[in-house]
Amino acid sequence: MQENDRDLLPEGLGDRLVQQAWASQTVRRAAHDVLASHGYARVETPVLEFEKALASRMAGVQVRRMFRFVDPVSMRMLALRSDITAQVARIAATGLAEAARPLRLSYSGQVVTIKGDGLDPARERLQLGAELVGADSTEAVAEIVELAIETLRAAGATGVSVDFTLPDLVDTLSAGALPLPAQNIEAVRQMLDAKDAGGLVDAGGGAYLPLLYAVGPFDSAIERLAAFDANGAQGGGVLSGRIAALKAIAARVGGKARLTLDPSERHGFEYQSWFGFTIYADGIPGSMGRGGTYAILGQTGRNPEPATGFSLYPDPLIEMVAAASGEERRLFLPLGHDRDVAARQRAIGWSTVAALSDADDARALGCTYRLENGEAVAL
Amino acid sequence: MQENDRDLLPEGLGDRLVQQAWASQTVRRAAHDVLASHGYARVETPVLEFEKALASRMAGVQVRRMFRFVDPVSMRMLALRSDITAQVARIAATGLAEAARPLRLSYSGQVVTIKGDGLDPARERLQLGAELVGADSTEAVAEIVELAIETLRAAGATGVSVDFTLPDLVDTLSAGALPLPAQNIEAVRQMLDAKDAGGLVDAGGGAYLPLLYAVGPFDSAIERLAAFDANGAQGGGVLSGRIAALKAIAARVGGKARLTLDPSERHGFEYQSWFGFTIYADGIPGSMGRGGTYAILGQTGRNPEPATGFSLYPDPLIEMVAAASGEERRLFLPLGHDRDVAARQRAIGWSTVAALSDADDARALGCTYRLENGEAVAL
Structure with missing residues (x-):
């Protein structure tokens, strides 16, 4: 997240303006398309939950890093999610407990912590990942590591490297x-x-x-x-x-x-079992994410379930993609333009910007073309 | 949001499981593609901010509906966002104060309130919308109303109707x-x-x-x-x-x-100026969203700026799209399959599910086809 207005936004929280938000969308779509193509079905989780539910499914979740507060409705303690993996583990152990294994799930969303991580002041980050529930075999690990690499590359990363560990x-x-x-x-x-x-x-x-x-x-x-x-x-x-x-x-x-x-x-692999990995990309300081094998604590009376997965934190990649993005094809539509022609231009890929008054300036509005006599003419 | 686990999740908060999360992605992508094609650039905002910043840009924002708590870092009051419009107004008045007008911005994200809204117990909702900053003319309103209709239709809504009002x-x-x-x-x-x-x-x-x-x-x-x-x-x-x-x-x-x-x-249009509208679709109880003209409070020393926009709350539409979705093309890849062939199948649109062991059951895993001798064969 970029901080654009230090006076107005809390430390470590920020907006993504136009170029960055476009890159964010591009990265997330590319990643989810890869995950879906490998059979990983997306799930979505709430941005806040009972603190206990967020902490109870997996060893190593640090409750003290979460924003916590009392729910005026239930009078119980809620927390903002700091790790979506724990929520996906909850889904696997409850709502999808009866689904066939191995169960392939994917997710993305914002996670929040009270303080930044080491030198990185960001308190809100995009987390994106995949979990393969019911398996932690060599085959499962190979699929997850390969998928993490393919996901990062599709999202625009180059020079990917992976560091293996045995937690x-x-x-x-x-x-x-x-x-x-x-x-x-x-x-x-x-x-x-x-x-x-x-x-x-x-x-x-x-x-x-x-x-x-x-x-x-x-x-x-x-x-x-x-x-x-x-x-x-x-x-x-x-x-x-x-x-x-x-x-x-x-x-x-x-x-x-x-x-x-x-x-x-071992650092960062506190809840992993036999295998862990960290993933890096060229030009990105620090790691892009990590993954490995772990156990999901089941409902009462059920055994823990083996699982393998990875989590990426793509914010620095999004900054890189935003910086490298080329000019958009924006077409200015003058007052009184033919709306059917404009719709056809959008259908073939143009973004259009319609004049609302004579004062509207095509160039100032970022347009490189103008609709004239039904055709896009370069400005 | 669907509640799948009442014992484990707080009232009004829930997950979206596979079919619903797919529908959510489909609806959001279709909507953002329409918004981008009309020149509305996406922005992303933090899920929490200083309470004052969320409340100060627009009249009518109800602070008492927000989750609020003290930031351990700044010792100031934070709030979870309950309305992204107010955040986009902040961006327009600060980070993009110098950008050319009319400024077209779009957004989507989760918003949270302490209590549900009337009969709807949901405390977290998807909000998706567009703001046209710097104009509240008839032309501006016509563009926004038309865009709201086109966005909803692209997202899968049918039988759209719009109710105009003069706030x-x-x-x-x-x-x-x-x-x-x-x-x-x-x-x-x-x-x-x-x-x-x-x-x-x-x-x-x-x-x-x-x-x-x-x-x-x-x-x-x-x-x-x-x-x-x-x-x-x-x-x-x-x-x-x-x-x-x-x-x-x-x-x-x-x-x-x-x-x-x-x-x-007037209900729901407390911060609108001369024009407001509510939008409905067939089969969706209640409204899909609303919009209209309003004023953005500027930085000290600047005048309020006219704006026109709309917000949609697509959760019920997502449920409808999920219920109507057809069968996915999932292709089972047996043990020892040719990985290059599998990659080519994904490239032409298949989702693949690779066997990890002999125990994996293609049908139980939702596959309708199986890769045999390099070809997808119906099960």
Whole structure:
């Protein structure tokens, strides 16, 4: 969102004026067309809900980041949505609980947080994504990663790259070949996430050190991870299934995006299970979004359901598309023009701007053509 | 919005599931394509703002209907938007204050109120509309009314009808040929609005009685209004300009919608100036929206600016479109299908659903065709 009027709008909230709003529409339409073409049916969710409903379906939703207030009707606490994924999870577990699996859903909408995220002051963002409910297999992940890439490219992104991670890596290793005292697990996770070798050793995670080097371009990093895992004294082969899955996913999507691996990255993947990914594009600072596998908490008496999905935050891409957009074909219709001719011009793609009085100035109104004797004449 | 889960969602808030969300997208795209083709550039506004900014641009915005809460960042009062028109007015008066006039803008988005409206319990609604800023002439009104009709028809509405009104009628008459004591003016307005002949006489508005009969199908009602106005003892001809304008507007749009006149209808037109209209469609209970002429309060030191616009609330139309939608062309892609063939099928309009495992059931997943040997075969 662009801030155009700092005196009038709260920090981190803004309008999209003409060029940006056009780009926003263009990006959303292109993305939803791709999602629909792969069988992902759109759902729409309310901009506010009971706070509890927003927080209860998935681990890791941060209630303290939401705008919250009492509903004068129910006298219960409401919150503005800060993540549509949690709402789609609610739909999958309730309204569409009986729909056939795998269930493919897509969405887009505005999400709001009390404070911006790190260096980004924006408190309202467009979120757009897809969820594949009922599956978290290698096939499911490959479909979702490929779909995220295709969606971004259709929306105008270039130079897409994807960083893979294994969010439950420390849990898996510490439960198997590389045991850790329970009180050290969180510290080891944090030091791996921070890429802090000294801190990792101090936290008792010296055996995990090779993971810090299994990072970088996918093909070489996965081999270092495999070597670490194959060494019985270290990983003990417990990762072989994960490594095969990552290779299968990379084989499917490698031709469409640059791939990297950072197996111990955890920040932002707190609610993901075995697989996570972050997606980037040329010219866009920070990431475009992320995704992975997770579990949806079901209704009472039902088991959690596996799911795979991604969320994109396209605002910076929209700015880029807006900046690159060319001139529109706007046709000025002088006073007394033939309305049937004007309708036919619109039907073949013109935007028309009808004069309301003699004072209307075609050029000032952004027109590059003028209707004369039934034809569009360049100004 | 459909309520699918009364236990989980607050009263008046709901999701749109698959068919409804598809219809919502279809309606919004069709509407925005029409608006863009007439030169109305889209803008997007934040879902929340300073309460004061939402209330200060236009008369008649009801702050007490909005969800309001303190912004932890600015410590000032924020409100969820209940009317996007007020936000577009803000943009016209600030960010686009220097843009050439007439300025054509369009918008759509969700608006929220604490309580539903009359019998409708919905607290979140889709609002979609257009504003023509800098003009409130007959030409401007004709363009806006015609555009509202064309937008609704493109979005799938049939049997569109439009009811014209003159919101400042009592002010105009009481300042001229039919003077009223100042303390009686509001009562006369109310009795006319309520069509209460006895109450009107009691309020000292006996001379206004003929207005109650200048109601109904446009052609006959406008003649009764003209007769009332032409009678020097009554209106005294002060309405002749208005009557000529209404006739010109009716001549422009009469072929596209049924027209009626209710000159003293005021409910819902509190911030309109000389012209207002309500728009209806077959099969939709209540109105689809309304519009008219109004004034935008400018920045300090600037004069109010005339404007004309309309707002539609398409939720019931979306339900109707969803109910009427046909079967989608969904193509099941069995395990091991040729991905290039699948991409070509999507390019020619198919939605594809890829099998993730042998357990996936094409029919249960809503597919009517299956890819076999590179061809779509009916199931």
